[in-house]
Amino acid sequence: MxxxxxxxxxxxxxxxxxxxxxxxxxxxxxxxxxxxxxxxxxxxxxxxxxxxxxxxxxxxxxxxxxxxxxxxxxxxxxxxxxxxxxxxxxxxxxxxxxxxxxxxxxxxxxxxxxxDDDRFLCSPAAFDEWHGGGDFRHEDFYRWMRRREGVLTADGDPVGGGWNFDESNRETPPDDWSPPPVPRYEPDALTRETLDWVEERFDTWGEREGFAWPVTHEDARDALDHFVTHRLPEFGPYQDAMVGDEWALAHSLLSSSLNLGLLGPREVVDAAVGAWERDAAPIESVEGFVRQVLGWREFMRHVYRRTMPDLAEGDLLDRSRDLPSLYYDGETRMRCLDEAVSHVYDHGYAHHIERLMVLSNFATLVGADPHELNEWFHVGFVDAYHWVTTPNVLGMGTFATDAFTSKPYVSSGNYVDKMSDHCTACPYDVDATTGEDACPFNALYWDFLKEHEETLRGTGRMGLMYSHVDRKGEAEWAAIRDRASKLRERAAEGSL
CATH class of the missing domain: 3.40.50.620 (HUPs)
Structure with missing residues (x-):
C-alpha cells in the first residue's frame, strides 16, 4: 500500500x-x-x-x-x-x-x-450532522466547535465572560507603537535551488527576493512559538488595524503553514490557549486568534464543500468590469490600495482587513468581476487555495453570493481612516465625496448603494445604510454619479 x-x-x-x-x-x-x-x-x-x-x-x-x-x-x-x-x-x-x-x-x-483530512478538526460527517440544513451561521458553528473541542470553555460556558471580544479588538496603535519582530526563515540551499528553478521555469507575478516563509514542520513550529511569545499578546487589539509601511503588524503569519499541512489546527489552537492559561496573553487576543482557526477556517471549508459548484458561479450583483490594472502594477495614488497591493507583490501576503476592507472593498465598489478578483487572490497569496479563496472572496469579500453572508462588506473611506494612518498621508481627501481630490472610496460607495438598491435595500443589516441614502437630494446624487463614473474610467485607464 x-x-x-x-x-x-x-x-x-x-x-x-x-x-x-x-x-x-x-x-x-x-x-x-x-x-x-x-x-x-x-x-x-x-x-x-x-x-x-x-x-x-x-x-x-x-x-x-x-x-x-x-x-x-x-x-x-x-x-x-x-x-x-x-x-x-x-x-x-x-x-x-x-x-x-x-x-x-x-x-x-x-x-x-x-x-479524512486531518488538516481540519471538523470532519464532513460531523459538520453535516450538526448543521442539518438551512442557513450557514458562523457564530453558531464557532460556539459549537468551542464546546465540542473544549477550547476556552468551562462546563460548556465561555471563559473570560463572553464568546467573543470584538469590541476590544478594534483599536488603532498609538503613534509610538512598534510592531513585534517578524520571524524570518532564510532559505537553505535546497530552498534557494527551488526558488532559482521557479524563477527560470515559470512566468510569475510578484517579488521573489525576501522569501522567508517556513518550508518545514520544524520552522513552522518555531514560527508558531514566535507568534505566541512575541505577537499574540498584541494581536487582538490591533488585528483590524492598518499602519503605513507595516505588512505584518502582530498577525500570526501562520496561514500558509496551516494550509500546507506543516502545522495542524489543534497544535496551533493549543499553543494559543496555553499562552492564556499561563497569563502570557490576554483573553481578547487568544479568543480572536482561536476564532480565526477553530471557527472561520473550519467554517469556510464546509461552506465551500456544501455550496460548490454554485458558489463559484454567477454574481448576485451582475458585475463584469475588468479588475483595475493597479492590482497588478500597483500604480495608484490611493495610499491604502498602494500599501495593500505592495504587500501582496512583495510578500505574497496581506492581512485580513487589507484583504476585506481595502482590496475586496474597492473591487466591489468599482464593479469589478468578483471572479477575476478571486483569481487574483488565488494567484498572489502564499496561503491561497481554491477552497479558501472562493468563499472568502465571493461571499465575504464581494457579495457575489449570499450563501453565508447577509450583506456586502463595503464602506466609504471613513472605515480606512478610522482603522489606519493611511489617510493622513494620502493626496485624496477622506472627508470629501465629490471633487477632484475626494477620496475615491466615498463616491464609489454611495453610487454602489444606489446602483444596487433594488437588490440590497431589504437585505440583512442594510437599513442604516439606506437611511443615509434617502437623505441625499438629486443634486448631490448627480455629483456622486458623475464622480463615480469618472473614477471607474480612471481605474480602467490606470490613472487613479
Missing amino acids: TVWLLGDQLHPESHVLDGADRVLLIEATAFADRRSYHPQKLGLVFAAMRHARDRLQDAGYEVEYRRGDSFGDALDAHFETHPGDDLRLMRPPSHGAADRLRELVESRGGTLTLV
Whole structure:
C-alpha cells in the first residue's frame, strides 16, 4: 500500500502515514503554467514538498518522488513500477478533486482509498450532522466547535465572560507603537535551488527576493512559538488595524503553514490557549486568534464543500468590469490600495482587513468581476487555495453570493481612516465625496448603494445604510454619479 501525499498535506505526523509501505509525492508543473503565480507561492509549495521528501526518507520511509507535467504523467510512471498498486490519500478539499484523482488512479489499474483530512478538526460527517440544513451561521458553528473541542470553555460556558471580544479588538496603535519582530526563515540551499528553478521555469507575478516563509514542520513550529511569545499578546487589539509601511503588524503569519499541512489546527489552537492559561496573553487576543482557526477556517471549508459548484458561479450583483490594472502594477495614488497591493507583490501576503476592507472593498465598489478578483487572490497569496479563496472572496469579500453572508462588506473611506494612518498621508481627501481630490472610496460607495438598491435595500443589516441614502437630494446624487463614473474610467485607464 502506497500513501499518496499531495503538496499541501505535509505534516510529519499525519494519520494517513500510519502503516505506509511507501510514500508517493508528485511534483506536477502544469498547474503553475496556467497562471502567473507569485514566485513565493510556487517556491513555498515546491520547497516544502522537497523538504518533506527528505524528512520522510530520514525517518525511514521509502519515498517515491515523481516529477512530471501532470499527475497523470507521474502516475503512469508509478504504475509501470507498481502495477495494480493500492493508494491511500487524504481527501482533498478542492471541489471535484477527489473524483478526478480517483479516475486517474483507477484508469491506470490501481485503487484509491480516501480518508479524512486531518488538516481540519471538523470532519464532513460531523459538520453535516450538526448543521442539518438551512442557513450557514458562523457564530453558531464557532460556539459549537468551542464546546465540542473544549477550547476556552468551562462546563460548556465561555471563559473570560463572553464568546467573543470584538469590541476590544478594534483599536488603532498609538503613534509610538512598534510592531513585534517578524520571524524570518532564510532559505537553505535546497530552498534557494527551488526558488532559482521557479524563477527560470515559470512566468510569475510578484517579488521573489525576501522569501522567508517556513518550508518545514520544524520552522513552522518555531514560527508558531514566535507568534505566541512575541505577537499574540498584541494581536487582538490591533488585528483590524492598518499602519503605513507595516505588512505584518502582530498577525500570526501562520496561514500558509496551516494550509500546507506543516502545522495542524489543534497544535496551533493549543499553543494559543496555553499562552492564556499561563497569563502570557490576554483573553481578547487568544479568543480572536482561536476564532480565526477553530471557527472561520473550519467554517469556510464546509461552506465551500456544501455550496460548490454554485458558489463559484454567477454574481448576485451582475458585475463584469475588468479588475483595475493597479492590482497588478500597483500604480495608484490611493495610499491604502498602494500599501495593500505592495504587500501582496512583495510578500505574497496581506492581512485580513487589507484583504476585506481595502482590496475586496474597492473591487466591489468599482464593479469589478468578483471572479477575476478571486483569481487574483488565488494567484498572489502564499496561503491561497481554491477552497479558501472562493468563499472568502465571493461571499465575504464581494457579495457575489449570499450563501453565508447577509450583506456586502463595503464602506466609504471613513472605515480606512478610522482603522489606519493611511489617510493622513494620502493626496485624496477622506472627508470629501465629490471633487477632484475626494477620496475615491466615498463616491464609489454611495453610487454602489444606489446602483444596487433594488437588490440590497431589504437585505440583512442594510437599513442604516439606506437611511443615509434617502437623505441625499438629486443634486448631490448627480455629483456622486458623475464622480463615480469618472473614477471607474480612471481605474480602467490606470490613472487613479
